[in-house]
Amino acid sequence: MTSSLHIYNSLARQKQAFKPIDPNHVRMYVCGMTVYDFCHLGHARVMVVFDLLKRWLRAQGYKVTYVRNITDIDDKIIRRALENGESIRALTDRFIAAMHEDADALGIERPDHEPRATEYVAQMQAMIQTLMTKRLAYQDDSGDVNFSVRAFPQYGRLSGKSLDELRAGERVGVSDSKQDPLDFVLWKRAKPEEPADAKWDAPFGEGRPGWHIECSAMSCALLGNEFDIHGGGADLQFPHHENEIAQSVGANGGEFARHWMHNGFVRVETNGQEEKMSKSLGNFFTIRDILNVYDPEVVRFFILRAQYRSPLTYSEAHVQDARASLGRLYKAIGDAVAAEQLDWSNDYEARFAQAMNDDMNTPMAVSVLFEMANAINRTHDSALAGRLKALANVLGLLERTGEAFQKATVGEQAGLSEADIEDYIAQRAQAKADRDFAKADAIRQSLLEQGVVLEDVRGGPTQWRRT
Structure with a gap:
């Protein structure tokens, strides 16, 4: 290819040339879903964005090991299981299956590893013990084990926040037993009212892991103490990812993750006004809600038309426009077969690659596809149609024939x-x-x-x- 991949690194706050630790092998970890309910549009964006990154890295010839975890134990899961009168495993298994159905519909390839938090409790306990030995963690009067933020001088590097700027109100699970309100929980002492399947024996008392320690233990266990890319939604940058760095570097030393990538928020347009998607505002959409109305590929295309770091605004008009635009691409390719190989020195392919290597600039990459479609409509060049289809396939698009797309039915609105x-x-x-x-x-x-x-x-x- 004519250009090299540059990625915006949230840790450095700038675009940087991507250089994996192993020149031929990229190791990537992305924070996945907490499985107590159906996935929503924000989850869809995370899954699509990092599915695309994995596809693009492989298109460039890299071997990629992609890990996306599942949080299958936390307060919300325990509460929902008790409300339903079912076991935690029954609840989480059901919503993991639903997540896979939604992801498969959107053309999202399964990660190479999809660890469940409950399968890595031993690794979490070992990491907590290491942190306690290094005096970076302590057990408070309530029996919880907490990370001592002020004992880790690098805290705040990812978020750009100094300790003096941080407020206890920003933390999850503030407790009067903590030595400092900024400290965060690593191990939660079991409560009598909690079910037996929410408790594990540990050297520091029966209980369960805190949320942050899960990702540190699973990523290091599967990818090593240092790996190439750590990703997730922008809402996780602080405190979750900041805490991951503190735990992982504190326990293992080294650099932990070299490149940090965060996709932008999803917003909803209602009556001409944009607002953050949330259940409290009544503008919350599950992936299933949306796929009941729109073709899954249209939803994937709608997500990819926005650059991954920018806000994504959901509205009926925007998705309908995405459908019409995708239809124009399908009309251009007709029943063409994707080219078996792409020549990245050709003008269209080279400009597509240049866009993708510029921090995955999908709007620019998609504009190249439309240039190709216009040329096909003028020239009826079947070879160019095959190249267009092959390039779009890199994005997980145009994998049907034009006729199949135009005749597709969708959910209840079919x-x-x-x-x-x-x-x-x-x-x-x-x-x-x-x-x-x-x-x-x-x-x-x-x-x-x-x-x-x-x-x-x-x-x-x-x-x-x-x-």
Whole structure:
């Protein structure tokens, strides 16, 4: 390729040339979901963004080991299991299966490793013991084990916050038993009312791990004490990722993760106003809510049209526009077969690569695809259509034929079946043969009102597509 990958490193606060520790092997960890409910659009963005990064790294010839964890023990999970009268395992298994269904629909490839927190409690306990030995952690009067923030001088590097700027109100789980309100919990002493499947024996007393220690233990166990990329949503940069650095570097030394990547927030447009997506505001959408209305590939394309660090604004108009735009690409490729190999020295491919290597500038990469589509529409160049399809496949797009995309049905909004539409087309053809043009026009209008557009082709059968 003509350019090298540059990534915005949240730790350095600038774009940097990406240089993996092993020149041929990228090791990447991304914070995954807490599985007590269905995944929402914010989760979809994290999954799509880092699925894309993994695909792009592999397209550049790297071997990639991708780890995305599952948090299957925490306060919300315990509370929901008790409310439902079921075991924690039954609850988390159900929502892990739902997460996989949603991710598969969006074309998200499974990570190489998907560790569950409950499978790594022994590693968490060992890390906590190391931190206690190094006097970076202590057990308070309540029985909890906490990390001593002021004992770790580097604290605040990722977030850019000094200790004096930090306030206890920003922390999770502030306790009067802590030596300092900035300290955060590593191990929570078991409470009598908590179920047996929420407790583990430990040298520092029966209990369960805090949230932050999970990712430190799992990432180091699977990728080593130092690895290349650590990613997640912008909301995790502080305190979660800041705390991960403190725990991991404090226990193991070294650098922990070299590059930190954070995708932007999801916002919702309501009545012309943008606001953060949240349950309290009533503008919260699960992936399932959205896939009940829109084709999964349209949703993936909608997410990728925004650069990953920028805010993503969800609205019906924006997703409908994404569908129309994706339809134009599909119309250009028709039934073309993806090129087996891409020549990155060609103009289109080179500019696509340049965009992707510029901190995954997907808006610019997508604009190259539309340039190719316009050229195909002018020249009817089937080889160029194959190259367009192959480039889009790198993004996880255009993996169907144009006809299959236009005729796809979606969830509860699917409307008429393909058989129903073909039956109406046959009735219309018979009406035209009988010279009953009023009936033929009425059938066309009825189909249009039900979201189906007919396109008459001279000398050939009538074509159709969904709006």
